[in-house]
Amino acid sequence: MPRGPARWVDPLFEWLPVIGLVALFSWTYYVYMSVLCGSLIQDAVCRALLSVAFHVLFSLCLWSFVYTILAGPLQIPAYFSLSTHERERLDATKGFDERRQYLEELGNKRGILTLGMDGCVRYCAICQRIKPDRCHHCSWCRRCVPKMDHHCPWFNNCVSFTSQKSFLLTTAYACLLAAFTATTSVIHAVYSWFNPGFSFATINVSVLVIGGIYLSLGIGSFFYIHLDNMFRNVTTLEKMRATMFREPDDSFDLGRAKNVEQASGTARPALVPAVLPATMAPDNGFAVARPQVPYRGPSLVGHTQTIPKHADYPRMAPLQAPGTPAAAQQAARPSAALR
DSSP: OOOTTHHHHHHHHHHHHHHHHHHHHHHHHIIIIIIIIIIIOOOHHHHHHHHHHHHHHHHHHHHHHHHHHHOOOOOOOGGGBOOHHHHHHHHHOOHHHHHHHHHHHHHHHTTOOEEOTTSSOOEETTTTEEOOTTOEEETTTTEEETTOOEEETTTTEEEOTTTHHHHHHHHHHHHHHHHHHHHHHHHHHHHHHTSSOOOHHHHHHHHHHHHHHHHHHHHHHHHHHHHHHHHHTOOHHHHHSOOEESSTTOOSOOOHHHHHHHHHOOSSOOHHHHHSSOOOOSSOSSSOBOOOOEEOOTTOTTOOEEOOSBOOOTTOOOOOOTTSHHHHHHHHSHHHHTO
16 A cells, blocks of 8 residues: 555546546637637627537537546456455466366356467456456556456546446547537637737637647547447457457457447437437446357367357346345355355
8 A cells, every 4th residue: 555645646647637638628618618709709699509519519528528437347246256265276276287277167167258368267366356258457447347448547447348438429529529619710710810909819719729620630530449449349458469269250249230239238229328428238247248159168079059149157147236135135146156
């Protein structure tokens, strides 16, 4: 545990990018509403229309931004953690082959479908648990994160199962907001430069135009990359290091429509749910949906069995909110699953 100044210096540095973005949001709102609409635009109807459009985009972008910051990763069920006996057996293994064989046994109990780059079932020595499929340990968040895409310093949070949709919407709304402010301000910026009465307002509006152009292009490119990832049902980490399945033909790609449904949680997205950051996912992030593939398990050598569309983890139920009777039952369940 850090002591002295490090206890508050480290968190402060982690939040600096977020503070910078909040300052940028505040400055953008001030320049557009107070400087541009408040003094430079004289037509009342034009000012009202631009103000309404700006507030809609600004509110959606800010909502998605805050939602992504506050969206914590899913709590990994306790039955992925090792019991004391299992940890002792794992520590007692000798050699790579024996360790891999025992990790395979532990993974089979928990329905694991993927392997690490070394061909073993993935195990987190820090959290002392078998990593669920698509789960990675984040050194910044100091925990294992289900369906981790990457850790984004601009949100001081991991983009993962719970924040993928809100992150994508944040980049989309930020791109639209930057393009909107640039295109609706450029005429007034040019007019201010070529007319007498040069003022501080001219500099602010000019910076708003230039910044809007660059941000719309940069964030737009970033949005396109992550939109393509959602269509293909792949994360940034999985693009950097290809996922190793137990069966070569296995995949997380369900087709574009199903991939979007899995990310947004809407089978046929209505307009209102689709544009809001809240995620209404059809599963709980651990029952990994994938196409049906042939699987040859340890006891089925020479025979082919079709795995159902969702991995059926032992004694698994959708995660419940803390404090509910279902959550209490679920908390008591893992000990029985590990016997």
